[in-house]
Amino acid sequence: MEDIIHIKQLNLFYEDFHALKNVDLTIPEKMITAFIGPSGCGKSTLLRTLNRMNDMISGTRIEGSVQINGKEIYGEDVEVESLRKQIGMVFQQPNPFPKSIYDNIAYGPRLHGVTQKAELDQIVEQSLHQAALWDEVKDYLKRSALSLSGGQQQRLCIARALAVQPDILLMDEATSALDPISTLKIEELIQELKESYTIVMVTHNMHQAARVSGQTVFFLNGEVVESNETNILFTNPHDSRTEDYISGRFG
């Protein structure tokens, strides 16, 4: 498995607060990588550095290197819009646009220049299939996305992210606002998606990380304590702090 993301000596500051400290990490392609650790340890911050969402937070300063597909994403010539096309993101709260189901999915492709109706139809159908939502919504594509259940809305947001054909999908606690059945559906879905996409997920739920991911990264106080194959990290952690966390001694 090739590594698609290389992070070297990454430091991030929110004003004076040192939120990420000397992070070195590689992320393999076409695999699910889970970020775990106690609240406030920097998981979401690191996730946001991968598609430069931190650019939107004023007072943020970054040092070090993040290479994706061999390209330095904090380089001067990087177009952030095309970076975000390559690296989609799904958030904790489903956030469909107040538009029809169809227009939610077609939004990104239209933005990137697709105008032909037949092509858009095909992208909408394919993306909804990939997000395991097509059968539930195919007869209601003109209905508002806001009429869907929370779990359906989250799958719609995944379909919307897939519609622009990203390489990488970032998921920030994407199931934590959902009921157990919707959570299970999304877990099954991302297992299928990893055949075609690299997925990086932040989760508060260690069982979820153990169930779905191939690599797990444990964070503490802005540092990566340990990164390893998930089954090794959970059964034979190398660092005593990882062991304390996964055995429930803190966090």
Ligand SMILES: Nc1ncnc2c1ncn2[C@@H]1O[C@H](COP(=O)(O)OP(=O)(O)OP(=O)(O)O)[C@@H](O)[C@H]1O
């Ligand atoms: N916009 C911001 N401005 C200032 N400090 C911030 C900002 N965002 C996050 N932080 C701080 O950076 C640290 C890391 O936050 P982050 O959200 O990355 O942690 P996390 O591990 O994802 O936490 P949680 O699991 O609670 O979501 C925390 O101490 C947080 O208070």
